[in-house]
Amino acid sequence: MATIRLKRTNEYNNRMRDYKIFIDGQQVGTIANGETKEFPTTVGQHIVTAKIDWCSSPDISIELKENQTSNFKVGGFKFGQILMPIGLGLIVLHFILSKFADFDYTIYLVAPLFLLMFYYLTIGRKKYLTLEEVNVN
Known part of the structure; x- marks a missing residue:
């Protein structure tokens, strides 16, 4: 048996909402703000994704061996x-x-911020969350 361990960063943006965790396209659980969870899985190739509403992280492909734990940070x-x-x-x-x-011209300084948010909620919705593998020594 292999394990995928996820640690969610502590942030205020999505504090009240849990991320859904998917392994190979199947939801295996949720993770709350600042929480660490382990998800047992089989040996072999897997795809890990985190989602919140219609936004998600990029898919991460990993190869797990027997008794191996792969650590991820999601935020x-x-x-x-x-x-x-x-x-x-x-x-x-x-x-x-x-x-x-x-x-009355300071409102134009806010426009790039709204455009960035608009990007992450539309075209970049699959990059709204970050999911990266971390080494734990």
């Missing part, structure tokens, strides 16, 4: 932790400048 998209605070800060800055300085 949100690369810049997710800093994207929301920056976006909120720019929106607050826009409202302050537009009310007190009659400056």
Whole structure:
């Protein structure tokens, strides 16, 4: 018997939602924010994927041997932790400048952030989550 161990990063973007874990296209369980879980599986070639709503991670193909444990780290998209605070800060800055300085152009600074989010929710939806194999020594 082989094992796939997943550790989910602690993040606030998707804190309230569990990721669904798929091995070879079959859902084997879910993983909550900051949680580590092990999923027993058979020896051989497997494809591991994490999903949340209509978004997912790229598929990872692994070869497992008898009594082998493969370790993975799963989390949100690369810049997710800093994207929301920056976006909120720019929106607050826009409202302050537009009310007190009659400056209405700061909203254009938020446009690239919305375009990046739009990308991850549409075309890049299979890259919304990161899934990478890690070495544990």
